[in-house]
Amino acid sequence: MESKRQLRIAKLLQRELGIMFQREAKEKFSAAMITVTKVHITKDLAIARIYLSLFATSDKSTLMQEIIRNSGEMRFKLGRRVKDQLRHIPNLEFYEDDSLDYIENIEQLLQN
Numbered sequence: 001m002e003s004k005r006q007l008r009i010a011k012l013l014q015r016e017l018g019i020m021f022q023r024e025a026k027e028k029f030s031a032a033m034i035t036v037t038k039v040h041i042t043k044d045l046a047i048a049r050i051y052l053s054l055f056a057t058s059d060k061s062t063l064m065q066e067i068i069r070n071s072g073e074m075r076f077k078l079g080r081r082v083k084d085q086l087r088h089i090p091n092l093e094f095y096e097d098d099s100l101d102y103i104e105n106i107e108q109l110l111q112n
Helices: 002-026 059-067 069-083 099-111
Strands: 035-039 047-055 090-096
Touching: 002 035, 002 047, 002 069, 047 059, 059 069, 059 090, 069 090
Parallel strands: 047 090
Antiparallel strands: 035 047
């Protein structure tokens, strides 16, 4: 069970990272559409686990590796954006959210 503070920080990070990916995806990540679906914060607020949905890309694993490689830069830019709201910026861990692929697969199975 996440505390109110964890939930509030998770929402803040989700909103700010979503804006960052929206603006920078065209330049850095080969015009793929990246959506931040969930953010979970550890109890000590040291690690943020960010789940991303990737669209308009043929190779999702390469794109995820690129995002993970740029996580330090993303953390720095995030820190500049939320410097007035957070004292410490958590380390960012990125994961692919495959729930939409799972739902699509279930729908295809039900249609057949």
